[in-house]
Amino acid sequence: MSIPAKLNDVLHEMPGIKVRMMNERRVRVDLSPDTLPALLEILKGRLGYCHLSAISCVDWVQTDQFELVYHVWSHMLKTMVSAHIFISRQPGQFISVYDIHAPAGFFERDIHEMFGVHFEGAPNLNKFILTSWGGPPPMLKSFNTREYVEKTFDWVQYSPDWLKDIEAKGGGID
Amino acid sequence: MSLLLRRRFFWEEIDLMSLLDILLLVAALLASGLFVLGRGSFAGWLATVVYGLMLAVLAIAGLALDSGVAFIPSAMSFEILGRNLGWRLDGLGWFFALLTVGAAFFASWYGSGEWGRKQKRMGLQHALLALNVLAMLLLLSSGDLLSLFIGWELVSWAAFAIMTQGGGPAVAAAYRYMIYALAGAMAVFAAIMLVQNVTGGLGFADLQTAISAMSTAQVWVLFILFAAGFGVKMALMPFHLWQAPAYSETPGASSAFLNAVSARMGLFALILVLVKLTGLEALGSLAIPFTFMSAKSALMWVAAITMVVPTFIALMQTDARMLLTWHGIGQGGYMLLGVLVGTSLGTAGGLMHVFNYATYQAALFLAVTAVIHRAGTSDLDELGGLITRMPWTYVTLLMGIIGLAGLPPMNGFVSKWMIYKSLLDGGQPLLLIMAFAATLGTILSVYKLIHNIFLGQLRREHQHLKEAPVSMVLPMLILAGIGFVTGFMPGLALNITDIAQRAIGGDMLPHHLGGVTLATGSLNMLWVVGVLIGAIGAGALIFYLLGNRRYEVHQFDNYAGGHFLSADIRYHFSHEFYPGLARVIGPWYRGSIVRAEQGIGILVNVAGDLWQAVFRVAYTPLYMLLVVVLGLVFTGSWGIVP
Amino acid sequence: MSDKLPVIEDQPEICRSVDAGERSVWTRVMNRFADHCRARSLFVLHYCTGCGAIELPPTITSRFDMERVGVSPMVTPRQADILLITGYLSIKTLKRVILSYEQMQSPKYVIGFGSCTINGGMYWNSYATVKRLDQYIPADLFIAGCMPRPEAVQQVLLKLMEDIDAGKANGWQDYYNNYDRYLGNQQALFGESWHTPTDVIAEAKHYGYLADGTMGRHTDLLLKRADYALDRVPEDYPERGKNERRLP
């Protein structure tokens, strides 16, 4: 459980970085949003972190922040670096890393669609999945899917005989 | 009839006007009259009526020729420098004259209505059309080699004049044509001089004596000069490059006329000189050294290549008119091939194909012109779905393409069948396979034509189109109707070709109304078409009686992978309609044919530029006149000086 | 949970309307014969609307071999008889399903496949999926379960055949007869601008399936879009310039 030396050197070049070893092949890195592109660039250029596994977005309502997690993997070091940044929920903007990692194109489009985060310089932020969706970005914590469903859809009302029997005895599924 | 016989009886003594004189006089009067009166709106109708009258005169002449008269002479003859120039109309010339005047009749009718009013200088077009008819009649009734040559030149110039009417690219194409035509004329002229040199005469009989008197090398030279010279006009394979742009850029009605008959003048001259006068046996005995081939089979192969290659070039065209003219070049190959087979079946088939081709090609061109008139373009990528807007034009085009592709029940099938059959009976399987391949290519190409114009998605800008006016629809429908009737009863057309065939000589083809009966397989179109129509009727019964009523839906109510379609989505598959085929034959097309074309094209362009440069310096007609006069003087003097 | 659920009125009973000519013996015999053949030749639309489609290949292929009872897959809705809704329907898919359903030729049958089509199933609280299929198109039969086994698929097909043979599977008539209700439900979900290229009302008129429920206040909205076919092009689409080509 120790960070590879090369990686350690590189990571500590970045200002204000917090490094944590999650398990033997995953390093969690916390840093400020404006240093993230530089980190990804350096990791890719020096240590072969060329595979962007995913960009995850978490909506933190309490702190009014979006957490963006960039998971990058090096085929050389066989280690994953998860870079966590926090951006403000209002207006929810960040810059695209498409120029560094092409897969970011899809993930940023997805996050834009599901959370409403705008990525500056992303090649395509058109709707992909929710093209017929008129509501707010559904993955926001403020959007209550259950409420929406109750409002929009009807249910089949059925009461089979066995249920009636139980209900007559005072039981039931309620 | 009796009048005719009496005329013939008096012909020796009294210098009465014969039918041919009437015909030529009317044509000349019409041409000059239209130059004067052409601006009037009645000019087109006048011309149409006059062409109708000329058709009647030709019909009478046809009856006379059918009854055994060898030819109809003209009273007109000139003595130039000791040479007698005479004109006479025999069966072969009559056949082509009938097609000429008939095509002119429909073209002029078509141009008299709304289409003509939209044209800038329709009066001039009418006049030039009449001039063309006159020139062609002179050519077709030529009585000796010199009048043949004069007619040849006149036809070339008249066609040139009408081709330039389109303006812009049409002028360039016409210049290109002129270069070819003049080169061809020079070849013909040289050949005639060769005959003159050997025999000292310029009559048709002199040609026959010349051939028997000449050495083999000389005969070869004569053959090549004639074949090349006349081949230029009918766009035989190496000399075909001028035709497609020149004909397709000509304004609609005139273009239909030119397409239907103009190139056939070359075929007429070829038949006259090579088949009638020289004889196919002579050609067949003219062996090419070190091969199994003779001059005849070489020419047949040229004809076969002319069938195949232009057809597949037509397949690649994206413009309706270009596509059709390229097919026109290819169809010429069938006619020549049929005539060259030499059997009665082949000759009749070739001649009938000339007739059939004139009917459906004119109909096709008129239909395409109607589309241009309404939709403003003949670009196959910019049309589509017009069937709901222009149904009668669609019907014409459909009948036309069935004829062009040579499928029953149209007449194109009958003549092609006769040509195939004659090739098979004549032991020429390879040529037959080439003919079949060309037909298959034609089917592909004409389907692309009709699909891209009339089927598929209707474009938004064409939503409000209307059908072409009656003055345009009627002539083309009648032409298509002729195509169907002579397909149903090919005996009608064969009666006409009989007259021409008798003039050529050789065996006659026994036929009946429905077709021909041969020992090795016969064709009776009465049965074929009758059963086909009956069976389609049975199909209609099955369609209407079985199953529920039909319900017509909108074009957007269509399968699109589960998606919705709307007017701003262009989903009409039109460009590169045969992509798979293009991948296979495309490299040949691009590699060899295009490069060869480019080479010749550059040469022609350079020559054209020179020609233009000469002409720009001074008054153009003067130079033309000078050339013609010098040529005639040269002709005459050569006879005298040595 | 159920106290919050709105109560939906029962569907009107689906029954076949009797044509005038159907009383003659000949028509009856022919109809009987047609139903017999319909039941034995069923083409299933090749549209994998949801995850249930994974059990269709086993049903079709060598092990269960649907073709031996005359069921085979077909590609376009024009040729298909059965629309298999294989599981959950997202709203985006439902639009395509309705489009495909309307393009199918009557008589046409809908089979809801899996619990999701009945009441939302696994995804009952998902904002993206439709809960009840039969609100939007008439379903003839449902298969419960997630996911139904090939045997269940076969069972439902056999049951459908039985129904067709007996002339009972007439959901398609219900769509014509109560088009307004179905359209209303569709509009509630997709918005009032919803329409499909198929003119269901005209079709119902043409074939005499017009009933009181065919037209109503929901179908009135469609009339506003009757001219969609010609020129209803959105504003952002630039007009194509006049044809610049030279007129010959």
Added chain:
Amino acid sequence: MRPENYRPVKHPPSHEYELYFGPNHPGIEGNYAIRVRLKGDVIIEAIADGGYLHRGFEKIMEERLWIQNVALVPRICVPDPVPMEETYSRAVEMIGGLEVPVRAQWIRVMLLEMSRICAHLFTFGGNAATIGLYTNMFWGVTMRDYFLDLFEEVTGARIYHMFITPGGVRRDLPEGFLGRLGNLLDELERRMPEFEDLFFESAVVINRASGIGIISQEQALSWGVTGPNLRACDLPIDLRRDDPYLVYPELEFDVVTVEGGDALARMMARRGEVIQSIRILRQIIARLPSIGGAIRSPLPNPLAWNLPVGEAYARTESSKGETAFYIVSDGGPRPYRVHVRGPSSMHAVQVLEKLLIGARIEDIAQIMFSLDACPPEVDR
């Protein structure tokens, strides 16, 4: 009516037209669509259109208990559900610090490899069907059905097993199961030559599949291609080796690489994987009986099971590529956030759009199937 996301091409040249490929199209894998703009039969532009299978998994998983989500995850990828269960469970185990008993790990690997074989057999069938070779599909799908029977025996379900739970697996193997699995593997090996003749060595297949949809090594790495598609570019990258999980380090298998990077190479890479999976399963059959112990570490009452605060990122090599779950727990009974990284989200959108440019109509289906794109993973 236009499709919702349709943007018309402004001033389309007259020689271009558009075609919808899917969702109701046999050439598309699942409910997915591609809008292609073509000239002749050559594609100028392809736009992937997904979302037809969107169920909002990430949202509804936030509404359910940790254990309830076990029922949801396999539904994310229909043809290959086991890796989804495994990845989710492993991520939960990472957060909760659960240890998986060794026997459960072996059973999990067995199921993973069986699922891989199933998914590959299915893909072979689909790929063959795109070029009209239905016989291969019929045989392959039937072969897969026998594996589904075994799944049913172990888990009680054919498709959605819901068998792998955080902390282990639900049940132990039934009596004599491994013997039956061994028999089935024998049968599959016996059938392999048939498939070779019919499909992999068929001149028509080779003619059609070679040279289309070529991905170079650089492109593969920069586009985020994973799994067999990456290994078909001759890159020996396999999470089972590079980022090993479960008991894969103890197993012997080769990372199958194929040169070429075209559709044929991708098919061949999958064929090689089937053989490696058989090899792995044989080792499991040999060793599993000797491994005893529990199949599940004890869990608290699942209805009141609060995981500690934390986050985890678990990755699995599925038949499609790299499957990953990013799970955040805020200490409650439900996940705070689940992010699913389906491998096909790369393959079916960006990679496919790029590969289709310059391809022909007849190649669309083949390229899509050779990438083995799985739309439900993309839409989630």
Added chain:
Amino acid sequence: MMSYVADFIFMPLIAFVTGLGLVLMARRVRAKIERRVGPPVLQPIYDIVKLYAKKTQISHGIMHDLSIMMLLGGFITAEIFLPVPGFDGLAGEGDLITLIYIMMVPMLGLALGVGSCANPNGSIGISRALTAMLAYDIPFIIAVTGACMAYGTTNLIEIVQIQQAGGPASWGAATMPLLAFGGLLAVHGMMGKEPFEIYIAPAEIATGPMVEMSGKYMGALFIMQCFQLYTIGVIYTTLFLGGGENWPFFLAKVFAVVFISVAVTNVYGRFKTDTMIRWMWKWPTGIALAGLALVMAN
């Protein structure tokens, strides 16, 4: 005249019924190769009746309807010109060349009807079908030409008589095996079976020409399939397998010709269009040309 009436009724009818059998055989053979049971005996009839019994029948215009009539009419005509045992029909009034051209009429009709449906998939399908026609017709025509040269006639009745005069030894397949083999390959393409099934191609162009065909339109296509299999089988039998002495032998030959095709088709995928043209113009054309050269040399 009465004999003609009988011919006109019975020849298409026999063709249709035999065609149903051929379709059933094709589906059964396919099922057997795919290791399953396959459809019941009456399945082809069920399908056709079902399609005709559809309650709604959508059309895309008059040309769409007309194409169906041309389709059926063209094939009915073709059957009347195709002599079978006991029925000469009109084979004396139009020869083999006529027959080949009549068979193009339903193709043209179908092409026009599909075009008027305004579906790009259909248009692409027709484009492919016509390209395929160009590909397989050239070897086929060579085979036909060679056979006609050898028999010295294009009259189908005489062709049959010539072959039957000398028993199986004088069959076309025995006297000109190369032509017969080239023709067989071309016939396989003509039936549109894999690897030459380029114009149906569901996964590529969603079933091509059939895309907008529904109800009785589709039913007519099913009927056309019966006629097509029958016609192709009979033409090949007539040219190379001695035609029909009597019905059992004749049908056996026709079924055998179609069987060869449907048996090999299931183990092939589908070629691309250009591959098909290249293949057709290379192998069958080459073989047939060699056969033609042999015929010409004799």
